[in-house]
Amino acid sequence: MKQNYNKHIKLLCATCGSGDFFEKNEKTDVITCKKCNRVYHGGYDELVELNQKNINSEVESMKQEVKKDIIKDLNSMFKKTGFKLK
Incomplete structure (x- = not known):
């Protein structure tokens, strides 16, 4: 991660x-x-x-980046253990 x-x-x-x-x-x-x-x-x-509008936009962008990275890492971990993901 x-x-x-x-x-x-x-x-x-x-x-x-x-x-x-x-x-x-x-x-x-x-x-x-x-x-x-x-x-x-x-x-x-x-x-x-x-500047709150810009700050909130960056926070939302960060949330999406973290979510994407977590999904990627979870998929990688499951594949290494032999699980098949759809």
């Missing part, structure tokens, strides 16, 4: 769609998109909330 299902989901600015130009104020946790200057007063949590 595949051992590593780690995924990194890039959070994108809700205004300009960029994911490469965020700056976090360490004192206030406010995040600013340096491309369009949108300020996320809720910090990381606000960015996650606004």
